[in-house]
Amino acid sequence: MEIDWDGLRAAAVAVMHRAYAPYSKFPVGAAGLVDDGRVVVGCNVENAAYGVVLCAECGMVSQLHATGGGRLVAMACVNGDGDPLLPCGRCRQLLWEQGGPRMLIDAEGGPVTMAELLPRGFGPAELAAVHGIE
Ligand code: THU
Numbered sequence: 553m554e555i556d557w558d559g560l561r562a563a564a565v566a567v568m569h570r571a572y573a574p575y576s577k578f579p580v581g582a583a584g585l586v587d588d589g590r591v592v593v594g595c596n597v598e599n600a601a602y603g604v605v606l607c608a609e610c611g612m613v614s615q616l617h618a619t620g621g622g623r624l625v626a627m628a629c630v631n632g633d634g635d636p637l638l639p640c641g642r643c644r645q646l647l648w649e650q651g652g653p654r655m656l657i658d659a660e661g662g663p664v665t666m667a668e669l670l671p672r673g674f675g676p677a678e679l680a681a682v683h684g685i686e
Contacts (some may be wrong), residue, residue: 553625555585557658560628561636563591567608568630571595575602580637582608582629584651586622609643613650624651628658636660644670 560583568581573596580596594611598604608629616624624647629637636658639647644666647655653667666673 553585553587555626555656555663557626557628557663560585560591560626561630561634561658563593564628564630565634567593567595568632568634571608572597574598575600576605577632579632580608580629582612582627584612584616584624584627586616587625588620588622590619590622592616592619607640607643609639609646613646616650624655626656626658626663627651638664638669645673648673648675 563583564581566581567583568579571579571581573579575598581593583591583593585591592612592615594608594613594615596608597606597611612627616622627647629639631637638657638659648666648670651666653665655666656663657666657669
């Protein structure tokens, strides 16, 4: 599947400007390409109770399911300068389940795979191995 990285980065920058980040002043935007061609986006949303923060990737994954589901093929995530941002540990876990090991993440120097960002990650297969749940 052809990946329009410039388009994904532009979508991430556009949604980054919608971030609610009054505490960290670190806005983040994420744009994901779905296997049916859709582009889903999210921005970080902070809270006066600091630990309640929602990362941009969380919003993006919510939009993925809210608009019909599917598998994530690629994602561009940017900081307030529009530079590529690699997902935090919690978001790597979240993305692992929605995109799998071959999902591509935009990075300085070229895209990296989720397998590189979360080697030997825990996922649904581990549950299925014990409980037979898919
Ligand atoms: N943040 C994200 O939105 N995604 C990441 O992968 C890293 C961190 C947000 C959370 C918080 O609002 C701000 O960046 C500073 O940590």
